[in-house]
Amino acid sequence: MSAIKDKDKKYNMHSWSAQNDVDPLVVTKAEGIYYWDEDGGKHADMSSQLVNSNLGHGNKALINALKEQAEKLPFIGPAYAVDVRADAAEGVAKLSGLPDAKVFFTNAGAEANENVIKIAKQYTGRWKVLSMQRCYHGSTSGSGNLTGEPRGWANQPGPSGHAHFEGPYPYYAPKEVVFNSDADIADYYLEQLKRVINTEGAENIAVIVMESVVGSNGILIPPKEYMQGVRKICDETGIVMACDEVMAGFYRTGKPFAFQNFDIQPDLVSFAKGATCGYTQLGGVIMTGKIAHHFDDHPLVCGMTYSAHPMGCAVACAALKEYKDQNIEENVAKVGKVLAEIEDGYVEKHKCVGEVRHIGLFSGIELIKAPHVPLVPYGKDPEGTMKKICGMLEKEGFHTYSHESVLIVAPPLIITEEQLREEMAKMDKVLDSVDKMI
Numbered sequence: 308m309s310a311i312k313d314k315d316k317k318y319n320m321h322s323w324s325a326q327n328d329v330d331p332l333v334v335t336k337a338e339g340i341y342y343w344d345e346d347g348g349k350h351a352d353m354s355s356q357l358v359n360s361n362l363g364h365g366n367k368a369l370i371n372a373l374k375e376q377a378e379k380l381p382f383i384g385p386a387y388a389v390d391v392r393a394d395a396a397e398g399v400a401k402l403s404g405l406p407d408a409k410v411f412f413t414n415a416g417a418e419a420n421e422n423v424i425k426i427a428k429q430y431t432g433r434w435k436v437l438s439m440q441r442c443y444h445g446s447t448s449g450s451g452n453l454t455g456e457p458r459g460w461a462n463q464p465g466p467s468g469h470a471h472f473e474g475p476y477p478y479y480a481p482k483e484v485v486f487n488s489d490a491d492i493a494d495y496y497l498e499q500l501k502r503v504i505n506t507e508g509a510e511n512i513a514v515i516v517m518e519s520v521v522g523s524n525g526i527l528i529p530p531k532e533y534m535q536g537v538r539k540i541c542d543e544t545g546i547v548m549a550c551d552e553v554m555a556g557f558y559r560t561g562k563p564f565a566f567q568n569f570d571i572q573p574d575l576v577s578f579a580k581g582a583t584c585g586y587t588q589l590g591g592v593i594m595t596g597k598i599a600h601h602f603d604d605h606p607l608v609c610g611m612t613y614s615a616h617p618m619g620c621a622v623a624c625a626a627l628k629e630y631k632d633q634n635i636e637e638n639v640a641k642v643g644k645v646l647a648e649i650e651d652g653y654v655e656k657h658k659c660v661g662e663v664r665h666i667g668l669f670s671g672i673e674l675i676k677a678p679h680v681p682l683v684p685y686g687k688d689p690e691g692t693m694k695k696i697c698g699m700l701e702k703e704g705f706h707t708y709s710h711e712s713v714l715i716v717a718p719p720l721i722i723t724e725e726q727l728r729e730e731m732a733k734m735d736k737v738l739d740s741v742d743k744m745i
Contacts, residue, residue: 309333309345323458337364340719340726342706351730353718354707358522358554358669359580362629363719369586372625376618385412385614395620398627399582400593402563405572407596411607412589412615416553416579417445419590420516422609423575424449426592427514427547429608430601435511437503437546439474441524444516444551453516456524457686472503474517475529478662478673479681489530496529497536509544514575519565522554525713526664526671534569541574547598549575553590554669557581558630558720561639561667568666574598582623589619635720643667645724646716649731659741668722672714672734676745681712696741703733 311333321329333345340363342350355361362369376391383389392412400408411426413419424436436453438444444453451462452469475496477486486492504512515537521527541548550573555565559581562568566576575598579590630636643665650663650670659682661675674682674696683692693709700707700714707715716734718727 311345339363339365340722348704350701350704350706351718351726353705353730354715355717355719356585357580358559358715358717359585361557361559361581361635361720362584362626362633363721366584366586366629368625368629368632369584369622372621373586373618376621380617382617384612385610389615389617389620391617391620391624392615395589395623395627396615398624399578399591402627403576403593404563404567405576405593405595407599408593409596409599410591410593411609412591412620413579413611414588414613414616414619415445415590416551416577417447417450417590418611419553419577419579419592420444420450420453420551421447422592423516423549423551423577424453424514425609426575426594426598426607427549429605430598431513431545431547433511433513435468435470435507436514436516437470437472437500437507437512438516439518439521440471441474441476441527442518442521442551443523444518444553468511470503470507473499474521474527475533476525476527479679490532493530493532493536496533497540500537500540504540504544504546509546512544512546514547514549515541516549516551518555519550519552519569520555520560520666520669522669523708523710523715525673525711526666526669526715528664528666529569531569534566534571538571538573547575548573549577551577553577553579557626558635558639559667559669559717561636561643563636565666582626583619584622584626586622586626587616587619588613589616589623591615633721638722639667639720642722642724642727645727646670646731649728649735650716653735653738656735657738657742659738659745668718668720670716672716672738674712674714674741682745683712685711692744696737699737699740700733703737705730705733705737 334342335345336343340352396410399410438453440455442455444450451459452465455471477492550566552564556578574595576593583589647665653660659674662673664671676682697709
């Protein structure tokens with residue numbers, strides 16, 4: 308064991324892991340879509356770390372923004388007006404395209420979703436919150452109770468008023484349910500939502516929180532008709548519609564924000580990751596003018612010491628410029644099409660692949676042991692199968708992660724077609740091995 312790894316294991320607690328099972332890779336440098344370990348091994352970052360390194364590693368514009376802000380004004384409390392604070396809020400609000408939008412900055416995505424709950428409750432005067440099963444919104448108390456999968460269980464029992472509904476996942480719909488179109492899928496899952504609303508009482512529900520495209524739980528892409536149906540339900544009932552764009556925002560799906568793929572306008576949008584691409588911390592909530600102006604005469608009871616931190620805002624300003632200067636939207640459209648073609652081919656070629664789902668450079672490969680039977684049981688992997696598969700990829704120099712039976716492929720948005728094809732050839736090779744395993 309290296310001295311760095313030894314010290315790390317002695318003093319650091321690693322998330323989501325039994326500490327005796329942790330074997331962290333020691334990383335010494337990173338550039339573009341790659342990083343290198345202490346033995347000189349080269350790894351392609353095909354998950355953009357935690358789907359946040361949208362502009363890759365070593366981006367000089369983001370690094371220089373940090374340096375310059377540190378020299379100029381590294382910190383001032385959130386009550387003050389600062390150039391980068393104003394510029395970052397303007398940039399994010401305008402990127403969203405939401406009418407008369409304003410931004411409340413936080414430190415990260417979980418905090419953003421905590422404040423979505425608080426803002427919606429203050430705005431509506433209601434107290435219940437709905438979110439999907441098979442979603443992830445963070446690991447703090449409120450965001451953890453929004454989370455509808457095993458990572459949220461540690462927060463339970465939590466505050467009363469949280470309820471979950473079944474969102475679109477047609478691959479694992481009940482056997483007796485037949486879908487002939489996206490409209491059928493939308494109708495079926497909107498009915499599931501309506502039943503929960505009726506049970507909980509629409510007059511009690513402040514907000515429906517949903518990932519515009521479900522991220523780590525499998526890259527679940529809802530039909531446009533579904534998202535438009537949720538918007539209509541919220542309009543009819545006075546429920547706030549909140550889209551979690553922590554993972555899917557900032558061009559990950561090809562649009563500035565994922566909700567823009569569905570021709571809707573949510574009332575609240577949470578964001579983080581791609582705002583600064585991991586170079587420092589920043590998150591936030593975008594609110595439409597309708598909600599923002601409620602707080603013209605009512606206090607916004609939200610606040611943190613490091614909210615709208617100048618360092619984070621400076622990097623966000625630089626990142627927004629880099630997305631434009633590097634033509635990221637065009638690159639995602641071009642390279643995303645190649646990713647889709649490659650992954651679509653896996654369904655026919657590999658018996659271990661039940662389905663692939665992709666939008667922009669955001670994709671999931673659903674592994675199965677038989678048609679519509681997941682490779683590992685929900686919430687469990689007693690034999691460490693998915694960890695083993697990710698290890699096989701890592702040995703090829705392809706870094707990503709899995710959740711349940713899904714392999715995530717979400718490379719930095721700067722990836723070239725040549726780089727993508729080189730890395731996906733490694734995935735193809737490993738899937739050959741998985742075919743033999745099952």
